[in-house]
Amino acid sequence: MLDTTYNVETPEGIDLRARAAGPVPRILAFAVDVFYRTLILAGLGIGLAFAKTAGMGIWLICSFLLEWFYPVFFEVLRGGQTPGKKAFGLMVVNDNLTPISWGASIVRNLLRFADFLPFAYATGVIAMTLGRNFQRLGDLAAGTLVVYRDTDKVPMALPDTTPLPPPRNFKQQDQLALISLLERHDDLSEARQQELANLLEPITAKRGRAALEYLRAVGSWLLGGRG
Amino acid sequence: MRQRDFENRHRDSWAQLETWLKNDQARAEVATLDLPAAYRELCQQLAVAKERLYTSRLIDHLNQLVTSAHHRVYRQQTLRRKGWLHYLVAGFPQAVRANGRVVALASALFLLPALVMGIGTYNNDALIYAVMAPGDVLSLESMYDPGNRVLGRERGSDTDLAMFGFYIKNNIGIAFRTFAGGILFGLGSIFFLVFNGIYLGAVFGHITRVGFVTTFYPFVIGHGAFELTAIVLAGAAGLLLGRSLVDPGQHRRSVALRLASVEAMKIMYGTFLMLVIAAFLEAFWSSSTAMPIAIKLGFGALLWLLVFAYFALAGRGGSSHAS
Numbered sequence: 109m110l111d112t113t114y115n116v117e118t119p120e121g122i123d124l125r126a127r128a129a130g131p132v133p134r135i136l137a138f139a140v141d142v143f144y145r146t147l148i149l150a151g152l153g154i155g156l157a158f159a160k161t162a163g164m165g166i167w168l169i170c171s172f173l174l175e176w177f178y179p180v181f182f183e184v185l186r187g188g189q190t191p192g193k194k195a196f197g198l199m200v201v202n203d204n205l206t207p208i209s210w211g212a213s214i215v216r217n218l219l220r221f222a223d224f225l226p227f228a229y230a231t232g233v234i235a236m237t238l239g240r241n242f243q244r245l246g247d248l249a250a251g252t253l254v255v256y257r258d259t260d261k262v263p264m265a266l267p268d269t270t271p272l273p274p275p276r277n278f279k280q281q282d283q284l285a286l287i288s289l290l291e292r293h294d295d296l297s298e299a300r301q302q303e304l305a306n307l308l309e310p311i312t313a314k315r316g317r318a319a320l321e322y323l324r325a326v327g328s329w330l331l332g333g334r335g
Numbered sequence: 336m337r338q339r340d341f342e343n344r345h346r347d348s349w350a351q352l353e354t355w356l357k358n359d360q361a362r363a364e365v366a367t368l369d370l371p372a373a374y375r376e377l378c379q380q381l382a383v384a385k386e387r388l389y390t391s392r393l394i395d396h397l398n399q400l401v402t403s404a405h406h407r408v409y410r411q412q413t414l415r416r417k418g419w420l421h422y423l424v425a426g427f428p429q430a431v432r433a434n435g436r437v438v439a440l441a442s443a444l445f446l447l448p449a450l451v452m453g454i455g456t457y458n459n460d461a462l463i464y465a466v467m468a469p470g471d472v473l474s475l476e477s478m479y480d481p482g483n484r485v486l487g488r489e490r491g492s493d494t495d496l497a498m499f500g501f502y503i504k505n506n507i508g509i510a511f512r513t514f515a516g517g518i519l520f521g522l523g524s525i526f527f528l529v530f531n532g533i534y535l536g537a538v539f540g541h542i543t544r545v546g547f548v549t550t551f552y553p554f555v556i557g558h559g560a561f562e563l564t565a566i567v568l569a570g571a572a573g574l575l576l577g578r579s580l581v582d583p584g585q586h587r588r589s590v591a592l593r594l595a596s597v598e599a600m601k602i603m604y605g606t607f608l609m610l611v612i613a614a615f616l617e618a619f620w621s622s623s624t625a626m627p628i629a630i631k632l633g634f635g636a637l638l639w640l641l642v643f644a645y646f647a648l649a650g651r652g653g654s655s656h657a658s
Contacts, residue, residue, distance in 0.1 A: 120378040161497040168500030206409045215596050221515035245518050249596040258399045291390050332337025
């Protein structure tokens with residue numbers, strides 16, 4: 109399947125679904141993190157310049173910690189999100205979709221160096237595109253995965269219609285198609301919706317605005333609305 | 336049941352769970368929620384919603400809710416019956432001994448090139464220039480020149496601190512890279528081990544040939560006990576990763592790699608600690624010239640002895656009871 113969904117069956121017997129994040133948002137997120145890190149280092153550099161040589165030592169230690177442990181810190185303590193990942197709605201999880209632990213996070217970030225080779229994360233990007241779930245080498249070794257953190261979906265606002273019962277011999281598939289049309293009534297333009305409604309002229313015997321109104325009414329009935 | 340009725344029936348419990356999940360810190364007001372029960376109910380509702388082919392938006396919403404609750408219910412935690420103290424006293428040396436063959440291989444990859452280059456540069460004064468630029472050779476010589484008191488003068492403590500930072504960043508970075516390179520079928524680790532071996536061997540041979548023995552050896556012997564062994568161990572940890580890919584045994588490569596990384600990390604945590612100790616010694620002890628050379632050599636030899644005794648003996652008694 110050409111799909112980025114990632115399913116995990118939980119002990120409760122349901123399939124949890126997540127969408128694996130591809131190279132592009134991850135590279136962008138990484139760029140944001142690099143920006144923040146540079147900012148911190150520059151700030152520290154200015155602050156520690158007053159401490160002369162001793163400040164240099166502290167600055168070097170900080171830069172070491174930032175280089176290797178900045179992602180670890182955020183991934184474990186901030187729900188799998190470095191600031192960059194947060195900006196792009198990504199999060200790191202274990203491959204059973206549980207929160208990432210210290211061990212796994214340290215492994216995936218130590219192996220970052222191997223992913224970086226020979227330059228600009230070439231190995232990592234190749235590994236990501238070859239694998240099923242966009243895992244770079246560090247992810248493979250640590251058993252982790254970068255997924256999209258779904259944003260809250262607003263509950264669907266139904267269009268204001270009086271529900272009408274569906275016509276006879278209306279199959280389940282037809283019902284589903286109708287409901288998803290209703291569900292997307294905010295995302296599709298009115299003209300396109302009417303166009304889609306026109307396709308059903310053999311069943312509804314209506315065209316244009318009237319057909320759409322009718323389909324909405326039926327959809328609302330199917331969802332449980334009563335006139 | 337129609338979707339709308341279903342939604343109406345459960346809307347309150349979903350909202351309650353949602354607020355509970357969001358208010359992580361301010362738990363006091365909604366602390367009455369029984370998370371496992373609420374989570375099980377939610378799972379059942381998601382299964383029902385999927386079975387009844389409710390709208391994808393509702394299913395997405397429930398899936399998202401289940402995922403967040405799942406994150407709270409399940410946390411992968413390594414079952415550590417014994418804490419880090421046990422790791423230091425027994426776990427680390429045990430892990431090193433358990434992978435003795437790989438550690439031996441890493442040592443050979445490091446020491447053999449070092450030996451060859453050491454003997455080579457000792458006997459041939461031009462060979463050093465094969466691995467180092469002439470400028471670097473000059474600065475290396477001046478660093479350990481007994482007549483030159485640059486290293487000899489007692490540095491201020493602020494310089495020590497600066498050097499400590501430098502050693503932390505540089506040396507631990509090298510060790511981490513040596514480890515990480517191992518995932519490329521072991522090639523990266525082999526490269527870094529051999530490269531560092533050649534470089535170090537060349538420096539040792541050259542300095543000995545030039546005759547700066549009285550400054551060089553007292554300087555390196557102390558932290559070398561930790562630093563050189565740590566580089567070898569980091570290489571060994573990397574080789575473990577590489578071996579799992581080259582020869583995964585009974586497992587699939589991805590599984591073998593996962594298992595190997597757990598094993599390798601047992602070595603890497605200790606290696607990290609050893610490198611911090613090495614950086615500390617190198618910055619604050621090795622550079623000091625107030626100590627007589629005999630004491631520095633003696634103390635350094637003692638450290639080597641300690642390190643080897645630690646890996647050879649520590650955690651032997653407890654191993655029969657563990658697991």
